[in-house]
Amino acid sequence: MDQFSPDAEEGLFAAVARKASPFSALAWALGPDAVVRLPGWFGGFLLDAEQVRAQLAAAEVTLALTGTRRRDVGDRIHVWMTGLGNEPDHDADELLGGPLRVFRHAVGTGQGVAGHARWY
Template sequence: MGFTSAWAISSHADEAVADLAPRLLPAMRADRAHPDAGRRWAAWQREPLPDHRTWYSLDGGDGDAWGAIESFQAFTAPGRHVDAVCDGSTDPSFHVLDDVWEGQDEDGMFVSVHRKEYAVSSLFHALGPARAALLPGWCGTFLFSAAQVRESLPLVERALTFTPTERASVEDRDWLDYAEGEESVLDGPLRVWRAAVRQGLGLCGVAVHLC
């Protein structure tokens, strides 16, 4: 069955962040607190996955390897609670397209939309567990005030700044296909983080199913 997913980071004044908090923060916390979430994260931290190009050539009887892949895909996919809030299932008067992303200009937003793929999954696989652990929030979801964005920038820079050799390696592990001119998951988040710090804005990161 096909699906389309999006991961977006949008910039907002602190007043807008405060308005979004009662809707989004409980859902983000619920997804992070799910018993399977921590277990799956810890398993990936202990044993990173092999090159993604080998996944579909694995012996069908290798249940442990497939189990690790499915576990990784499960915790890096959009969370059930955030999905429900963002698509209007929790409250039909609220939708991420209208109430979070509407009116964003190009400089203040990063968005990665893919069919049958999850941007956060590809980013985390490309970075590996150590760098992914530096990123604030939980698997691409967060709601930060301007002060929190400023305080967390050094961690984001450590996670997403690469030497030429490192850059080649992470690009090789990023399995997403990009249209010409489309921004990579390796570039967009840091660009938006730095822009928000310069402008004194907060940030909202959400990963959702669009359909």
């Protein structure tokens, strides 16, 4: 991450956790019907600017949650990150908002987006 310019903050998002996969937590919390609307396969994708514009609406529907649904998804993320990982303070709101922020930034600046999930 040190290779990215400090002014690129809006276009970057990283979720890191000890002993748990943030993307897996997000997928479990959202459920299969929502996850299939996200690009790629388990957090891995590479989209050019046109593909990002085409995928933004699905990302909005999937991640821009409000009210009870957002609270329930946040609670499920917390359960996963605490039960399977060692991250009881993981920011569920950022896990929902970060990828969507990157998509919106890419559309606004005409850029592509890449996603990568690594588990080790």
